Amino acid sequence: MTISSLTFGIGGNTVKSATSDNEQTSQGPKVFVSPKWVNKVINNKTNVKNYKIFEASYGNDKAFKKGHIPGAMHINTNSVESEKNQWNLLSGKTLRKLLLKHGVTSKTTLIVYSTDINAASRVAFAALYTGVNNIKIVNGGYNNWKKADYKIQKGAEKSVKSAKSFGSKVPLNSQYEIKTPADFKKQQKADPNVILASNRSWKEFTGKTSGYSYIKEKGEPKGAVYAKTSKTSADSAYLLKKDGTVKSASQVAPTWKEWGITPESNIDFYCGTGWRATTAFFICYQAGWKNIHVFDGGWYAWNKAHKKNPAKYQVQVGSPRSDNVKILK
Numbered sequence: 418m419t420i421s422s423l424t425f426g427i428g429g430n431t432v433k434s435a436t437s438d439n440e441q442t443s444q445g446p447k448v449f450v451s452p453k454w455v456n457k458v459i460n461n462k463t464n465v466k467n468y469k470i471f472e473a474s475y476g477n478d479k480a481f482k483k484g485h486i487p488g489a490m491h492i493n494t495n496s497v498e499s500e501k502n503q504w505n506l507l508s509g510k511t512l513r514k515l516l517l518k519h520g521v522t523s524k525t526t527l528i529v530y531s532t533d534i535n536a537a538s539r540v541a542f543a544a545l546y547t548g549v550n551n552i553k554i555v556n557g558g559y560n561n562w563k564k565a566d567y568k569i570q571k572g573a574e575k576s577v578k579s580a581k582s583f584g585s586k587v588p589l590n591s592q593y594e595i596k597t598p599a600d601f602k603k604q605q606k607a608d609p610n611v612i613l614a615s616n617r618s619w620k621e622f623t624g625k626t627s628g629y630s631y632i633k634e635k636g637e638p639k640g641a642v643y644a645k646t647s648k649t650s651a652d653s654a655y656l657l658k659k660d661g662t663v664k665s666a667s668q669v670a671p672t673w674k675e676w677g678i679t680p681e682s683n684i685d686f687y688c689g690t691g692w693r694a695t696t697a698f699f700i701c702y703q704a705g706w707k708n709i710h711v712f713d714g715g716w717y718a719w720n721k722a723h724k725k726n727p728a729k730y731q732v733q734v735g736s737p738r739s740d741n742v743k744i745l746k
Contacts, residue, residue: 444703445702445704445705445706448541448554448699449554449663449699450553450554451556452556452557455528455530455553456565456568459486459488467524468527469521469525469526469577470529471490471519471527471528471530472485472492472529472559473536473537474491474492474493474531475494475536476493477493478491478493478573482571482572482573484571485571486559486569487569490519490574491574492529492540497539498539498691503597503717503718504713504715504718505597505691505718506546507543509546509547509588512546512547512587512588513548513587516544516549517579517580519577521544521549522584523548523549523583527549527552528555529555530554530555530562531559532560533558534554534558534696535651535653535692535693536692537554538554538695539692541554541699542698545590546591546594547587547590548583548584548587548588548589550589554699556662557660557661558661560661593698593711595685595711595713595714596713597713598638598718598730601638602730604685610683611683611684612678612683613640613642613687614641614642614673614676614678614685614686614697615641615643616644616646616647616686616696616697617637617646617650618647618649619645622643623736624637624743628649629689632689632717634720636732636745637716637719637732638719638731638732639731639733640737641687641737644673644686645669646688646696647693653693656669656696656697663696663700666700666703669697680705680706680707682708683708684708685710686701686711687714687716689715689716689717690717691714694712694713728746731746732744733745
């Protein structure tokens with residue numbers, strides 16, 4: 418059942434449903450917003466005045482120049498992560514510098530979109546981590562913007578005045594990131610029940626493929642469970658509806674629950690290098706799941722750690738529910 422607008426009372430207060438484009442849902446911060454709402458923001462028909470729009474993609478701005486949402490600025494995902502840093506997010510200070518350069522502060526409403534939901538989520542997560550609390554992701558991305566027949570702007574981005582002060586310490590929201598395998602081990606020692614939830618495809622999860630041309634080894638961190646998300650290493654197909662918009666947490670939760678992943682769990686989402694995990698994170702973040710994180714290093718970093726210390730960073734190959742799962746140590 419789809420409800421476009423609904424309010425209900427709790428203790429005399431009125432709470433807006435999670436399907437509207439308001440700042441807050443009944444569970445958590447409203448993240449995924451419609452192209453219609455973004456168009457209203459651009460045309461000064463909302464109370465949102467301090468905003469910036471990012472188009473996120475890997476590489477250069479060639480596609481951006483062919484057409485983008487009016488006023489958007491292109492963000493290369495390489496500006497928020499790097500191979501040298503094991504594809505983890507860059508430091509809070511580096512990310513702050515990037516945001517300030519584009520006029521973004523901790524008080525800015527940051528609207529992010531892409532043709533790839535994972536690219537948008539990755540850049541949005543970098544901004545949240547740094548300290549931008551009012552994060553919006555265009556539901557359905559640029560494709561749905563075009564389907565709605567809203568105005569398209571062509572050419573290079575227009576220059577924007579940089580901001581001088583970010584307005585908070587950085588990173589302000591580091592609690593959402595588990596950076597390295599060593600950090601995960603510390604977390605696991607404090608809470609042995611923490612769940613390492615793989616957002617990788619079933620073939621990746623069961624060791625049939627690594628999923629990446631630059632990762633030879635196959636497998637998963639020992640103890641990982643399957644959070645059904647993707648068909649390949651380059652999508653989050655099971656988290657999306659046919660129109661490209663995201664499913665709600667309640668829609669994806671039943672398959673996750675089969676593997677012990679619930680709203681009450683202490684969860685570290687991960688994939689190969691963090692893109693798919695951030696999409697899963699934001700779906701749960703909007704739903705108000707409290708104890709969620711992105712294990713940023715993912716399989717890429719775990720595999721490197723395993724090579725150096727296989728006994729500490731053990732690897733499972735095959736479904737942990739099968740009798741023939743192998744543990745490499």
